[in-house]
Amino acid sequence: MDEPQAAARLVYHREGKPDRRQELILAAYNLIAQRGFEGLRVRAVAAQVGINGATLHHYFPTKEDLIQAVVDYVVARLSAAEAGPDLHASPPELLHYQLKHLAQLMQNEPQLFVALVEINLRQQRNPAANFLARREKDWHTHLTNLLQTGIEQKYWAQNLDPTATASVIIALVEGAGQWAITDPGRGEQVLAQFEKWLLAPP
Amino acid sequence: MDEPQAAARLVYHREGKPDRRQELILAAYNLIAQRGFEGLRVRAVAAQVGINGATLHHYFPTKEDLIQAVVDYVVARLSAAEAGPDLHASPPELLHYQLKHLAQLMQNEPQLFVALVEINLRQQRNPAANFLARREKDWHTHLTNLLQTGIEQKYWAQNLDPTATASVIIALVEGAGQWAITDPGRGEQVLAQFEKWLLAPP
Amino acid sequence: MDEPQAAARLVYHREGKPDRRQELILAAYNLIAQRGFEGLRVRAVAAQVGINGATLHHYFPTKEDLIQAVVDYVVARLSAAEAGPDLHASPPELLHYQLKHLAQLMQNEPQLFVALVEINLRQQRNPAANFLARREKDWHTHLTNLLQTGIEQKYWAQNLDPTATASVIIALVEGAGQWAITDPGRGEQVLAQFEKWLLAPP
Amino acid sequence: MDEPQAAARLVYHREGKPDRRQELILAAYNLIAQRGFEGLRVRAVAAQVGINGATLHHYFPTKEDLIQAVVDYVVARLSAAEAGPDLHASPPELLHYQLKHLAQLMQNEPQLFVALVEINLRQQRNPAANFLARREKDWHTHLTNLLQTGIEQKYWAQNLDPTATASVIIALVEGAGQWAITDPGRGEQVLAQFEKWLLAPP
DNA sequence: CATGAATGAGAGTTCATTCAT
DNA sequence: GATGAATGAACTCTCATTCAT
Numbered sequence: 001m002d003e004p005q006a007a008a009r010l011v012y013h014r015e016g017k018p019d020r021r022q023e024l025i026l027a028a029y030n031l032i033a034q035r036g037f038e039g040l041r042v043r044a045v046a047a048q049v050g051i052n053g054a055t056l057h058h059y060f061p062t063k064e065d066l067i068q069a070v071v072d073y074v075v076a077r078l079s080a081a082e083a084g085p086d087l088h089a090s091p092p093e094l095l096h097y098q099l100k101h102l103a104q105l106m107q108n109e110p111q112l113f114v115a116l117v118e119i120n121l122r123q124q125r126n127p128a129a130n131f132l133a134r135r136e137k138d139w140h141t142h143l144t145n146l147l148q149t150g151i152e153q154k155y156w157a158q159n160l161d162p163t164a165t166a167s168v169i170i171a172l173v174e175g176a177g178q179w180a181i182t183d184p185g186r187g188e189q190v191l192a193q194f195e196k197w198l199l200a201p202p
Numbered sequence: 203m204d205e206p207q208a209a210a211r212l213v214y215h216r217e218g219k220p221d222r223r224q225e226l227i228l229a230a231y232n233l234i235a236q237r238g239f240e241g242l243r244v245r246a247v248a249a250q251v252g253i254n255g256a257t258l259h260h261y262f263p264t265k266e267d268l269i270q271a272v273v274d275y276v277v278a279r280l281s282a283a284e285a286g287p288d289l290h291a292s293p294p295e296l297l298h299y300q301l302k303h304l305a306q307l308m309q310n311e312p313q314l315f316v317a318l319v320e321i322n323l324r325q326q327r328n329p330a331a332n333f334l335a336r337r338e339k340d341w342h343t344h345l346t347n348l349l350q351t352g353i354e355q356k357y358w359a360q361n362l363d364p365t366a367t368a369s370v371i372i373a374l375v376e377g378a379g380q381w382a383i384t385d386p387g388r389g390e391q392v393l394a395q396f397e398k399w400l401l402a403p404p
Numbered sequence: 405m406d407e408p409q410a411a412a413r414l415v416y417h418r419e420g421k422p423d424r425r426q427e428l429i430l431a432a433y434n435l436i437a438q439r440g441f442e443g444l445r446v447r448a449v450a451a452q453v454g455i456n457g458a459t460l461h462h463y464f465p466t467k468e469d470l471i472q473a474v475v476d477y478v479v480a481r482l483s484a485a486e487a488g489p490d491l492h493a494s495p496p497e498l499l500h501y502q503l504k505h506l507a508q509l510m511q512n513e514p515q516l517f518v519a520l521v522e523i524n525l526r527q528q529r530n531p532a533a534n535f536l537a538r539r540e541k542d543w544h545t546h547l548t549n550l551l552q553t554g555i556e557q558k559y560w561a562q563n564l565d566p567t568a569t570a571s572v573i574i575a576l577v578e579g580a581g582q583w584a585i586t587d588p589g590r591g592e593q594v595l596a597q598f599e600k601w602l603l604a605p606p
Numbered sequence: 607m608d609e610p611q612a613a614a615r616l617v618y619h620r621e622g623k624p625d626r627r628q629e630l631i632l633a634a635y636n637l638i639a640q641r642g643f644e645g646l647r648v649r650a651v652a653a654q655v656g657i658n659g660a661t662l663h664h665y666f667p668t669k670e671d672l673i674q675a676v677v678d679y680v681v682a683r684l685s686a687a688e689a690g691p692d693l694h695a696s697p698p699e700l701l702h703y704q705l706k707h708l709a710q711l712m713q714n715e716p717q718l719f720v721a722l723v724e725i726n727l728r729q730q731r732n733p734a735a736n737f738l739a740r741r742e743k744d745w746h747t748h749l750t751n752l753l754q755t756g757i758e759q760k761y762w763a764q765n766l767d768p769t770a771t772a773s774v775i776i777a778l779v780e781g782a783g784q785w786a787i788t789d790p791g792r793g794e795q796v797l798a799q800f801e802k803w804l805l806a807p808p
Numbered sequence: 809c810a811t812g813a814a815t816g817a818g819a820g821t822t823c824a825t826t827c828a829t
Numbered sequence: 830g831a832t833g834a835a836t837g838a839a840c841t842c843t844c845a846t847t848c849a850t
Contacts, residue, residue: 020809036323038239042845054847055810063845114323117380121238121319124384164395168374171392175377176369178319182326190373193366197399222834244820254836259821261834424813440727442643446841456815461842463813521727521784525642525720528788568799572778575796579781580773582723586730594777597770601803626830648824660826661831669824811850819843826836 021059021069023049029070032118033111033181042066068131071119075135077112081105082139091150092199095143099191102173106180106187113177113187120174140166156198169194223261223271225251231272234320235313235383244268270333273321277337279314283307284341293352294401297345301393304375308382308389315379315389322376342368358400371396425463425473427453433474436522437515437585446470472535475523479539481516485509486543495554496603499547503595506577510584510591517581517591524578544570560602573598627665627675629655635676638724639717639787648672674737677725681741683718687711688745697756698805701749705797708779712786712793719783719793726780746772762804775800 027048031040042063043053060066081101089097106113116132123130143166150156172194176187229250233242244265245255262268283303291299308315318334325332345368352358374396378389431452435444446467447457464470485505493501510517520536527534547570554560576598580591633654637646648669649659666672687707695703712719722738729736749772756762778800782793 035327036239038324041843051809052811053845054812057846058809061846114326117319117323120380121316121323122240124316124380125237127384161395164391167378167388167392168395171374171377172370173377174380175373175375178322178326178376182329186369189366190369193363193370243818245818253834255820256822256837257835263821265820439731440643442728445839447839455813457841458816458843459814465842467841518727518730521723524784525723525727526644528720528784529641529645531788565799568795571782571792571796572799575781576774576777577781578784579777579779582726582730582780586733590773593770594773597767597774647822657830658832659824660833663825664830667825811848813848813850815845815847817844820841822840823838824836827832827834829832829834 020049020051024056024059024066025069025073028066029073029115030111032070033114036118037067037122040067070115071123071131074112074115074119075131078116078139079135082142090155091146091153092155095146095150096195096199099169099195103188103191106177106191107184110180110184113173113180117174117178136170140170143169165198222251222253226258226261226268227271227275230268231275231317232313234269234272235316238320239269239324242269272317273325273333276314276317276321277333280318280341281337284344292357293348293355294357297348297352298397298401301371301397305390305393308379308393309386312382312386315375315382319376319380338372342372345371367400424453424455428460428463428470429473429477432470433477433519434515436471436474437518440522441471441526444471474519475527475535478516478519478523479535482520482543483539486546494559495550495557496559498550499554500599500603503573503599507592507595510581510595511588514584514588517577517584521578521582540574544574547573569602626655626657630662630665630672631675631679634672635679635721636717638676639720642724643673643728646673674735676721677729677737680718680721680725681737684722684745685741688748696761697752697759698761701752701756702801702805705775705801709794709797712783712797713790716786716790719779719786723780723784742776746776749775771804 024045028040028045031045031048040063042056045066046053046056056066060069082098119132120136123132127133140163144162147156147160147162147165151158151160151162172190173187176190179186226247230242230247233247233250242265244258247268248255248258258268262271284300321334322338325334329335342365346364349358349362349364349367353360353362353364374392375389378392381388428449432444432449435448435452444467446460449470450457450460460470464473486502523536524540527536531537544567548566551560551564551566551569555562555564555566576594577591580594583590630651634646634651637651637654646669648662651672652659652662662672666675688704725738726742729738733739746769750768753762753766753768753771757764757766757768778796779793782796785792
């Protein structure tokens with residue numbers, strides 16, 4: 001599921017029919033990463049899926065509805081990336097796992113991170129309906145708890161600020177995410193360097 | 203002054219006449235930060251300055267020319283922020299000074315960082331004319347040299363990777379920059395936490 | 405019918421629905437004759453047909469595409485006028501028939517000739533895409549062959565230059581065509597006088 | 607004065623200062639021939655002369671005034687071409703002289719004839735202020751008198767219609783004039799062929 | 809479900825013209 | 830005279846959206 005072009009492939013319903021709604025979301029998601037909201041056209045999204053621009057409105061009454069669905073999709077993808085695999089691992093192991101997973105994702109599906117930044121910037125302007133911020137808050141809480149636990153278990157220095165460090169991680173991911181398409185690999189380098197510091201023996 | 207909206211104020215020429223070109227650049231710059239390229243309208247830029255939309259084309263033949271001028275402006279502002287104050291200071295002092303300056307700027311003129319991210323995303327799609335990338339490269343080189351010197355002078359651990367660390371700093375600034383308007387202070391927290399690590403005795 | 409304004413009337417498809425594309429071409433054609441390219445406005449063309457200006461772009465992406473369609477239409481109309489009715493007639497009879505047909509057309513649909521001159525002038529400036537010139541060349545060849553045959557069959561003087569005479573006929577039609585709307589009848593007079601010379605016994 | 611580029615050259619006042627008004631008329635005249643009224647821009651006219659677009663309005667309050675001046679200029683040029691050199695010559699000689707002069711002019715200053723057709727088409731739409739038509743009428747009268755005299759003096763056949771023949775000459779000149787720039791020489795061929803007929807011994 | 813046709817609102821841009829300097 | 834700055838009106842073209850079929 002993490003293969004490069006996976007997202008661009010056809011999506012099938014259980015019954016075997018292509019799930020148009022999902023196809024449209026993926027097409028819009030890719031176009032946002034490629035051209036930004038500035039260059040997003042509903043006709044182009046429809047064309048990518050092979051349907052008429054007017055038909056798109058059967059699935060999403062307005063352009064904003066389509067965008068909202070893309071936001072939901074991106075949120076879901078990132079939430080999945082957050083979840084650790086093994087609940088019995090130590091905090092450093094859990095954090096390592098998560099950062100490694102993000103680094104891989106950045107290489108395999110760079111669009112996800114570019115779209116993330118695009119969406120983030122856009123939603124900052126509409127705080128009322130900022131669903132992404134809500135997820136970022138969850139992520140931040142999750143990271144803070146992880147770091148707090150690690151500190152209590154003496155994995156990390158006592159004077160480490162869990163809240164600030166959680167923000168550092170998020171800023172790093174989003175900052176490096178901008179380069180994901182044009183300079184893949186740089187994100188991995190950045191995350192690896194960060195981890196070296198954090199995990200260095202105190 | 204460095205107050206948030208300072209940039210939006212009238213800009214005067216030596217003779218006392220408003221410098222329309224500069225006013226237009228500033229208005230466009232602020233609108234990009236506020237509404238993104240998606241919401242940038244030349245008529246709105248002109249209106250902000252109090253002139254007719256057609257008059258804007260007297261100064262900038264096309265919208266793209268205006269945007270280019272904004273890019274140049276942002277580049278210039280950030281280049282100024284880079285320059286260290288005292289050439290005789292030690293590498294950690296120089297780095298500290300620079301990060302502190304950026305943190306202050308993030309509080310005083312958050313638009314600069316939001317505009318920076320907007321521009322960054324946009325220029326990734328037009329690599330041929332990516333002036334911002336050129337500046338980022340200069341900045342990266344500057345940081346790398348600073349870190350390298352610091353390592354040689356034993357301020358920092360021998361196993362610190364200067365190239366990767368320079369990228370970390372840039373990612374951090376651009377990642378945190380996205381929040382500059384909606385959550386000022388968070389950027390400062392992030393940069394401060396980062397510095398604590400780096401400057402901690404090895 | 406061949407009445408003057410016939411071309412401006414509604415054009416119906418087989419099924420009874422108006423053929424918008426054709427309607428637009430005719431409206432543009434008439435406006436070119438009436439106001440020239442200088443005064444041709446896509447909104448006016450659309451209004452003439454009773455549709456919104458934006459809808460015109462549904463049929464013709466750009467104004468230039470519409471103009472090209474008008475050129476094709478004029479070319480087709482004139483090519484039809486060229487064709488002789490009876491292949492067994494003598495060259496003078498064939499020429500007479502053709503000139504008479506043109507003279508009638510000049511009276512019945514003067515716009516055709518004014519549009520012809522407008523288009524001719526315009527296309528001289530864009531030799532690369534001069535479709536009209538191609539047709540004029542065909543016409544010229546056709547006339548030259550007709551005259552050549554007539555000379556061989558002793559209908560006309562041996563020293564008659566078929567090439568130059570063919571050009572004379574074309575120049576006469578286009579020169580007189582300019583007056584078609586304001587002074588109908590003058591074209592007929594001119595063509596009749598010319599024929600009198602040519603057909604006079606050598 | 608009949609040299610190819612003469613019209614484009616600087617025009618000097620008696621005192622030695624360039625006559626801006628005349629320069630502007632010539633620039634506009636050339637631009638009309640090159641791009642038609644469709645492509646005529648006052649700024650382009652001014653630029654050709656090396657002055658600001660606003661300055662042009664000192665000499666010609668409106669674009670229409672400038673165009674009127676060009677019409678006057680073209681009328682004057684053509685009237686000059688009409689005048690025979692020797693009043694004691696025979697009608698055929700006078701006509702020959704005139705046609706030869708026109709053919710030479712067509713080669714030396716093709717713009718004149720293209721501009722003529724452009725103006726002609728345009729003025730047909732504004733019969734009230736059709737100065738060109740007035741001149742054409744004069745020319746027509748002049749030709750008719752010439753032909754009439756020639757017929758009376760037995761130079762030409764009695765059944766020649768002077769009025770229609772005068773129209774033929776004018777149609778021929780204007781019809782061939784359209785090709786003057788793209789195919790010089792063709793006009794001369796056409797006029798020569800015509801003359802051969804007319805002057806052929808009855 | 810799907811579409812072609814249609815549209816209103818608005819985009820960037822052009823251009824003749826005006827005016828203070 | 831000459832100009833840069835400014836403008837209103839109009840231009841072509843775009844686009845999300847609607848609707849009858």
